[in-house]
Amino acid sequence: MCGIVGYIGHRQAAEVILHGLSQVEYRGYDSAGMAVSDGRGMRIIKDVGKLRDIHAKHNFLSLEGGIGLGHTRWSTHGPPCERNAHPHYDCSKKVAVVHNGIIENSRALKAELEKKGHKFTSDTDTEIVAHLIEEELKGKKSSSDSILSAVRSSISRLEGAYALGILVSGEPRLFLARRHAPLIIGKGKKEEMFFASDMAALLGYTRDFVLLNEGDLAALDAKGMQIWSADGSPAVRSPLHVDWTPQMAQKMGHDYFMLKEILEQPLTLAAAVSADVADGVKLLAGAKRPAVVACGTSYYAGLVLQYLLHRQKRTASAYLGSEYASWHTGAEDVVVAISQSGETADTLSAVRLAKKEGAKVLAITNVVGSTLSREADATLYISVGPEVGVVATKTFTGQLAVIYKLAYSLSSNKKGLEELAAMPSQVQQMLDEVHEPVHHLAKLMSKRKNFFFISRGIGWPCALEAALKLKEITYLHAEAYAAGELKHGPISMLEDKVPVIAIAPSGALAPKMESNMRECHARGASIIVLSDDKTILSEGEHSLAMPKVSEDFVPLFYILPLQLLAYYMTIELGRDPDQPRNLAKSVTVE
Ligand code: F6R
Numbered sequence: 001m002c003g004i005v006g007y008i009g010h011r012q013a014a015e016v017i018l019h020g021l022s023q024v025e026y027r028g029y030d031s032a033g034m035a036v037s038d039g040r041g042m043r044i045i046k047d048v049g050k051l052r053d054i055h056a057k058h059n060f061l062s063l064e065g066g067i068g069l070g071h072t073r074w075s076t077h078g079p080p081c082e083r084n085a086h087p088h089y090d091c092s093k094k095v096a097v098v099h100n101g102i103i104e105n106s107r108a109l110k111a112e113l114e115k116k117g118h119k120f121t122s123d124t125d126t127e128i129v130a131h132l133i134e135e136e137l138k139g140k141k142s143s144s145d146s147i148l149s150a151v152r153s154s155i156s157r158l159e160g161a162y163a164l165g166i167l168v169s170g171e172p173r174l175f176l177a178r179r180h181a182p183l184i185i186g187k188g189k190k191e192e193m194f195f196a197s198d199m200a201a202l203l204g205y206t207r208d209f210v211l212l213n214e215g216d217l218a219a220l221d222a223k224g225m226q227i228w229s230a231d232g233s234p235a236v237r238s239p240l241h242v243d244w245t246p247q248m249a250q251k252m253g254h255d256y257f258m259l260k261e262i263l264e265q266p267l268t269l270a271a272a273v274s275a276d277v278a279d280g281v282k283l284l285a286g287a288k289r290p291a292v293v294a295c296g297t298s299y300y301a302g303l304v305l306q307y308l309l310h311r312q313k314r315t316a317s318a319y320l321g322s323e324y325a326s327w328h329t330g331a332e333d334v335v336v337a338i339s340q341s342g343e344t345a346d347t348l349s350a351v352r353l354a355k356k357e358g359a360k361v362l363a364i365t366n367v368v369g370s371t372l373s374r375e376a377d378a379t380l381y382i383s384v385g386p387e388v389g390v391v392a393t394k395t396f397t398g399q400l401a402v403i404y405k406l407a408y409s410l411s412s413n414k415k416g417l418e419e420l421a422a423m424p425s426q427v428q429q430m431l432d433e434v435h436e437p438v439h440h441l442a443k444l445m446s447k448r449k450n451f452f453f454i455s456r457g458i459g460w461p462c463a464l465e466a467a468l469k470l471k472e473i474t475y476l477h478a479e480a481y482a483a484g485e486l487k488h489g490p491i492s493m494l495e496d497k498v499p500v501i502a503i504a505p506s507g508a509l510a511p512k513m514e515s516n517m518r519e520c521h522a523r524g525a526s527i528i529v530l531s532d533d534k535t536i537l538s539e540g541e542h543s544l545a546m547p548k549v550s551e552d553f554v555p556l557f558y559i560l561p562l563q564l565l566a567y568y569m570t571i572e573l574g575r576d577p578d579q580p581r582n583l584a585k586s587v588t589v590e
Pocket of ligand 1: 296
């Protein structure tokens with residue numbers, strides 16, 4: 001969601017912040033800004049729009065100094081506009097604050113501060129933090145100690161979620177604090193320190209990080225950091241080195257990250273299938289009531305895990321993170337939480353609830369050091385490298401690969417594990433074969449307005465994911481149904497030439513799928529069929545021949561051409577597949 005970058009050291013802070021923020025642009029934002037201090041005074045530039053446009057208009061690099069912080073904002077409190085963009089400041093413009101998250105008691109605090117004469121210039125919850133610090137400093141001699149204690153007592157009054165960066169004019173340190181929102185410290189090679197909401201922002205400068213714990217407060221100067229835990233006691237947090245390189249987050253000659261990330265799946269799958277799942281097997285082997293929690297695309301991967309566990313006669317229920325509180329029984333003993341970012345607030349709140357009730361948590365994520373990985377009892381990493389496109393592609397198949405490995409290791413299914421190991425090269429071959437036909441199909445389909453995706457059994461989560469991909473980036477209407485459900489209502493929406501995309505592999509479910517396709521055809525729908533079977537393929541007005549794979553692997557295989565279809569339709573429609581409107585890469589609010 002919003003991006004934060006901070007710097008203190010020998011370089012021009014504005015340069016580092018501008019670069020760092022540009023690396024997290026993919027998260028989606030509507031306005032941006034930065035505050036820079038030269039050790040004496042502080043200047044702020046902020047505006048609505050994209051970084052490059054704001055830079056062209058105001059020149060961020062005119063802000064001189066080696067201490068600064070910046071922000072890309074995705075509106076929650078108040079519309080996108082200059083005054084709501086971060087950094088926010090106090091009445092005297094001496095305290096600048098950037099913030100991700102939501103401060104839940106901001107109304108009460110604002111009313112209290114207004115009574116004391118503070119004048120607010122924005123609609124945001126963030127601005128109260130700057131005024132709280134100003135209020136705490138009133139009547140005190142400005143010193144490093146008084147500033148630290150003002151920051152500490154102001155933060156102690158906040159309820160809700162925050163990753164905060166604070167710059168006080170004349171103060172040679174930056175302050176940061178986090179609670180229920182990601183924030184990491186980066187260590188430079190010589191006398192420079194960084195902080196950011198996302199490692200990707202700092203990969204151009206460092207791969208050595210320190211992760212803050214929930215409730216931590218930290219102060220950075222060029223030489224290092226001081227950290228205090230939530231109870232105020234000094235704390236040491238262990239360092240972390242990551243292998244991700246800045247090149248991994250480049251387009252590598254492709255027009256969009258999404259296409260690069262779709263096409264690199266043979267490679268990322270190879271990384272994911274070599275995941276060490278031993279800790280997960282240990283946890284699940286003894287579980288009596290396992291549950292799965294996740295959101296969006298990760299939830300559809302969770303449905304595949306539910307399916308595989310059921311096939312092993314393990315009763316597991318998959319819950320949407322946001323719904324878990326309404327459905328949990330308290331008897332779940334192991335909760336598998338799936339999240340590519342590891343920062344999704346809905347998933348994290350389900351995890352916290354399950355933990356409170358005594359469940360162990362197994363995380364499946366892509367991000368080392370993410371909040372989920374740190375709150376879980378064990379973590380399985382999908383290791384697919386940074387996913388820059390806002391919509392999930394390679395992280396979905398990476399999650400599936402780890403899920404297959406986990407399930408097959410649990411049931412000692414040697415054949416399944418062997419088939420899984422062969423997936424990356426089979427996927428490469430299939431991508432080579434379907435790429436052009438899908439591109440052609442996308443040209444035809446981009447003229448249509450409504451889409452249905454149908455399948456059965458383990459193909460159903462694939463239909464759900466394919467419909468989600470299509471609607472997220474084309475903004476066209478798409479719905480997915482378990483094929484047997486059509487006749488219970490949605491079939492009434494079928495009329496002349498409405499495309500029904502059928503995921504219809506051969507196998508036990510094929511005859512019923514064929515009847516469902518015929519039902520649709522009889523209502524005038526245009527059938528687009530994906531199958532490995534010639535007879536089934538002949539049922540479609542358009543068809544895409546797929547290689548034969550075991551039933552379990554249908555979601556992993558069939559989603560790839562459908563990701564490509566969504567991508568090329570978006571290009572045909574002249575839309576941006578990397579940064580779809582209203583969407584953010586990690587959703588850190590409930
Ligand atoms: C869709 C997409 C979202 C995410 C969802 C959960 O392309 O990316 O539906 O899957 O917001 O995010 P994570 O996996 O980070 O928990």
